[in-house]
Amino acid sequence: MKRNYNIFHVLTLAFTSIILMIIIFSCESPLILTGIFIYFLVVFITCGHSKDIKDGFKYFAPFFAVTLIINMIFVTDGTIMLFKAFGKDFTLESLIVSFMLSFKLLLIMYLFMMMGIMIDSDRAVSFFSSKMPKSTLMMMVTFKLFPSMKNRLVTLKQIYSIRGVDFEGKGMRERIKAFIPILSILLESSLDGAFDIGEAAYVKGFLSGKRTVYDRQTFGRKDYIVTLYAFLLIVVYLFFRISGSLNFDIYIGIDVSKFINLGAITVFIMLLMLAALILILTEENEDGLHRY
Amino acid sequence: MAYIDIKGLSYSYPDERDRALKDVSLEIEKGEIFLLMGDSGSGKSTLLKCISGAIPYFYGGTLWGKIEIQGKAVENMTHQERSGTIGMIFQDPERQLLMNKVHREIAFGLENIGVEEKNIKRRVWEALQFSNIQDIALQDINTLSGGQKQRVAITSAVAGLPQCILLDEPTSQLDPSSAEEVVELIKKINDELGITIVVVEQRVDRWFQICDRIGIMKDGMLLFVGTREELYLSDDEYLRGFLPTRLKLAKALGIEKMPLTIRETRRALGRFEFRLKEDKHKGSSKCILSIKNLYCGYGNEEILRGINLLVNEGDFIGIFGPNGAGKSTLLKSIMGLLKYSGSIRIMDKEVKNLGVRDIALISGYVSQNPNDYISKDTVYDELKFTLDNYGIKDDGVIDITLKDLNIYELRHKNPRDISGGERQRVAIASILVLRPKLLLLDEPTRGLDFEAKRKLGRVLKSLNKNGTTIILITHDVDFASEFCDRFGIIFNGEIVSIGTREEVLSESIYYTTEINKLLRDKNKRIFSLEQALSSVRR
Amino acid sequence: MRKLSIYLTTFFISILLFLTITGKIQEYIPLFVTIVVLAILILSYMYFEKSAMGTKEIAVIATLSAFAGVGRAIFAFAPGVQPTTFIVAISGFVFGPYEGFLVGSTAAFISNIFLGQGPWSPWQMFGWGIVGVISGIIGKARANISVEKFSVICFLYGFLFDWIMNLWHVLGYIRPLTLKSIISAYALGLTFDVLHAISNFLFSMIFFERLVRVLRRFKRRLEITYIR
Known part of the structure; x- marks a missing residue:
């Protein structure tokens, strides 16, 4: 059954995401990164977004290639030689480091995709319009204009192809030149429209005084639970990190205790528990209601 | 004391010498529906903006005189007070909705005027119910039709429970059915909530029925204020031009007492007979456009479903149909802008096999929005632009075209500074300069006032007489009936009826002129005021 | 907040x-x-x-942002060839550095809702924002700059923007961070950068005077209609 993850407060999600981002950026322990990976998989699969796992790879592929190549070329340390090419040694260590960095990149991609799934745009708009009404209005107007401008451009392109403009001309210069009339018309008429939009907002009393909020978002019990847990996670992580038990430097030597130690295991388990926590909090009873 | 009290109001826009309003005095009573009319540029919208406070607080400029709402001068009201007292609806539904979802849009105004939070949700949903649009409450505004958007805009005004709602040409961008719904909704708002309504509109017929009093403006001055009966009894030719067609007929026939409803008009006309001479049809048999079994659509959505159409040289065809029936799609597919299956042949050439540039030389197309054609600084350059793109030298064809369209004297003017009707003709000229045999027009009369429409119609008619075949799609049956000679109706991507005026309009339940509806039981072949007057036997 | x-x-x-x-x-x-x-x-x-900005500025900035954002979607004939950078630049040039920043970042954010958000989003917002700011400063210092000069600046924006965009990837995922590794990572994207720069230059040469005139007219309308 598909779960609905749109029930959390925007701030809860933002806070958790930044915590995860800090861990991804600053952590070298493969175990912890795997924990985060598992957490993402759980979320994607349980809310029916398994396709996103694949899509993430698609976005990731070009960056992955660059990451791998550059890192392989420039990381020269290491003792276990794999092969020699262009007068350079390629070591197992450099391969592992490159993979780790690429893996982090993938995790960051997933993090953004997960935010897209979990943030309910309607609730986000409610929240932001209560805190930042002007920016929210500006974003909303832009968001509304975008598709209609795009359609208008398509129509204009048709009209000007009838008027004899050649949009498939030779060379970049000609092609850009073909857009002279339609870009000018679009800019002019959209700016004309801007005055109407401004007037409509004015007449509707925007910025006329103290605002109230429709559908005010409340920071509920589940939000407190998740936020506190995420806070605990970062504290524990920092503790082990500072105590040095998470330092993972592959060039010093590959050693099992570097992979798996008390710190790494603790944070790993905490990440799994975060996934479990989210699952419990979003569990619906038979009536489709949330337990918390 | 009047509810809205305007005394000696004059106004000039910033940076402009001429006054847009000249010494206007007007009293509007609480709870009435006041209809304000006038040609474009007469100052009627400006007057509305003065009442809403957008003038001068948003637009600037200089204002003389006073406006009071319920005894309180507008300048002494705070912005929030004004927004809470007055709601406003604009012409273009696209440009007045600011949020993404319908319910949020309705809440937006309430948030701004500081309605208590516990009441907002309730007001939003009650307003939605009042307007009977709960079904679209959670939808994205981008997915709505123009008519739906306009009802959302009105609902959001109602939710604020204002004392007064101002409407600036609220139906001018809508098709007739949507326009009717908007009028009904406004009537309900006035009836049930007692909200004062001031509506500015060019098309009078619909609003005439529900309004209490009428004001008519010209050149920034208020020429007339009075009841419908007073307007009917007026001897002024110009003022009478604003009467609905049926009343123009009644007046011309010398009926003294204004028949209030259509039914009364029909009764009052009972003693008249209308006899029309048979008129001959000019017939050409040379086929210029032949469409067979045409299917066309966007993506997975099929819009045209098996269109068959034969157009002969010299035809002037008007095509009607509701929004989304496929009218515009039909024109675009003829121009080769869309992929289609079936066959479209212009002058015996299959459109599929031609490039857009080849088609444009034999068939011209003008879209709904004449502003799309304004890219140069003079009218002349606009036409030259098209010619240059085709590498054709101007051997006087520009001047001929300009004269054909009656805009020769505007040739050195900036097309941005001319009236809407003139701009429409410039748009047509910029296409017609290629001298196509066939001309396709998409709603050419949208937003034009009475006089501009008439001029456009005459110009098109003379073009047609000189050999240009014209197909136009329109919602304006009166206009089409006056100028076209063949008619078609499209429903659900099919042409359900095509033929002469008598074949199509006389049999129509919906798509016919007001005069025809009024007189069809006496004589089915009468469609216009002129016909009625010339055929009347007392 | x-x-x-x-x-x-x-x-x-x-x-x-x-x-x-x-x-x-x-x-x-x-x-x-x-x-x-x-x-x-x-x-x-x-x-x-x-800030003191009101409904009018919100509407104008939103309109310019949507216009700039749409540019990304419509010019699809080559990667890097889009008028967005140029539109952000003239918006900043005419309306000021802060407005330019908002146009650039809003355009990036909204267009990414349609084209795909990702870790690059904040960097894109930042990159175009910076283009807007610099142009705004230029507009304040030299309002009557020649087309050629402005076009050269737009040419440079191509590199500036792309290099800011490269940062999120290079800083985060290239190790060790030495001058050499950074340079070679940047070298990989050089063709796109050059394409972007050249197209910016062309957009500016072709559109600068025409669009700036339109923008200035509206700016004037904004100013004269002000009552404070």
Whole structure:
């Protein structure tokens, strides 16, 4: 059954995401990164977004290639030689480091995709319009204009192809030149429209005084639970990190205790528990209601 | 004391010498529906903006005189007070909705005027119910039709429970059915909530029925204020031009007492007979456009479903149909802008096999929005632009075209500074300069006032007489009936009826002129005021 | 909101401090820079809330942002060839550095809703924002700059923007961060950068005078209709 993850407060999600981002950026322990990976998989699969796992790879592929190549070329340390090419040694260590960095990149991609799934745009708009009404209005107007401008451009392109403009001309210069009339018309008429939009907002009393909020978002019990847990996670992580038990430097030597130690295991388990926590909090009873 | 009290109001826009309003005095009573009319540029919208406070607080400029709402001068009201007292609806539904979802849009105004939070949700949903649009409450505004958007805009005004709602040409961008719904909704708002309504509109017929009093403006001055009966009894030719067609007929026939409803008009006309001479049809048999079994659509959505159409040289065809029936799609597919299956042949050439540039030389197309054609600084350059793109030298064809369209004297003017009707003709000229045999027009009369429409119609008619075949799609049956000679109706991507005026309009339940509806039981072949007057036997 | 953001910023800065104490400073540059970029973006929108700008400016900035954003979607004939950078530049040039920043970042954010958000989003917002700011400063200093000069600046924007965009990837995922590794990572994208720069130059040469005239006219309308 598909779960609905749109029930959390925007701030809860933002806070958790930044915590995860800090861990991804600053952590070298493969175990912890795997924990985060598992957490993402759980979320994607349980809310029916398994396709996103694949899509993430698609976005990731070009960056992955660059990451791998550059890192392989420039990381020269290491003792276990794999092969020699262009007068350079390629070591197992450099391969592992490159993979780790690429893996982090993938995790960051997933993090953004997960935010897209979990943030309910309607609730986000409610929240932001209560805190930042002007920016929210500006974003909303832009968001509304975008598709209609795009359609208008398509129509204009048709009209000007009838008027004899050649949009498939030779060379970049000609092609850009073909857009002279339609870009000018679009800019002019959209700016004309801007005055109407401004007037409509004015007449509707925007910025006329103290605002109230429709559908005010409340920071509920589940939000407190998740936020506190995420806070605990970062504290524990920092503790082990500072105590040095998470330092993972592959060039010093590959050693099992570097992979798996008390710190790494603790944070790993905490990440799994975060996934479990989210699952419990979003569990619906038979009536489709949330337990918390 | 009047509810809205305007005394000696004059106004000039910033940076402009001429006054847009000249010494206007007007009293509007609480709870009435006041209809304000006038040609474009007469100052009627400006007057509305003065009442809403957008003038001068948003637009600037200089204002003389006073406006009071319920005894309180507008300048002494705070912005929030004004927004809470007055709601406003604009012409273009696209440009007045600011949020993404319908319910949020309705809440937006309430948030701004500081309605208590516990009441907002309730007001939003009650307003939605009042307007009977709960079904679209959670939808994205981008997915709505123009008519739906306009009802959302009105609902959001109602939710604020204002004392007064101002409407600036609220139906001018809508098709007739949507326009009717908007009028009904406004009537309900006035009836049930007692909200004062001031509506500015060019098309009078619909609003005439529900309004209490009428004001008519010209050149920034208020020429007339009075009841419908007073307007009917007026001897002024110009003022009478604003009467609905049926009343123009009644007046011309010398009926003294204004028949209030259509039914009364029909009764009052009972003693008249209308006899029309048979008129001959000019017939050409040379086929210029032949469409067979045409299917066309966007993506997975099929819009045209098996269109068959034969157009002969010299035809002037008007095509009607509701929004989304496929009218515009039909024109675009003829121009080769869309992929289609079936066959479209212009002058015996299959459109599929031609490039857009080849088609444009034999068939011209003008879209709904004449502003799309304004890219140069003079009218002349606009036409030259098209010619240059085709590498054709101007051997006087520009001047001929300009004269054909009656805009020769505007040739050195900036097309941005001319009236809407003139701009429409410039748009047509910029296409017609290629001298196509066939001309396709998409709603050419949208937003034009009475006089501009008439001029456009005459110009098109003379073009047609000189050999240009014209197909136009329109919602304006009166206009089409006056100028076209063949008619078609499209429903659900099919042409359900095509033929002469008598074949199509006389049999129509919906798509016919007001005069025809009024007189069809006496004589089915009468469609216009002129016909009625010339055929009347007392 | 203000209080909240102060708390959050303090919180994250202290985390960063903790981290830097323990590790090599170089390792935390990426995290640090990312958070700085996010903070700049958030602060600039918060400043917008407090500014005197009203409904008219909101509408104009929104319109320009949508216009710039749509540019990305419509010019699909070659990667890097889009008028967005140029439109952001002239918006800043005519309306001012702060407005330019908002147009650039809003355009990036909204167009990414349609084209795909990702870790690049804040960087794109920042990159175009910076283009807007610089152009705004140029507009203030030299309002009658020649087309050629402005076009050269637009040419440079091609590199500036692309290089800012490269940062999120290079800083985060290239190790070790040496001059050599950074240069070669940048070299990989050079063809796109050059394409972007040239197209910017052409857009500016072809459109500058025409569009700036339109924008100036509207700016004037904004100004004369002001009653404060």
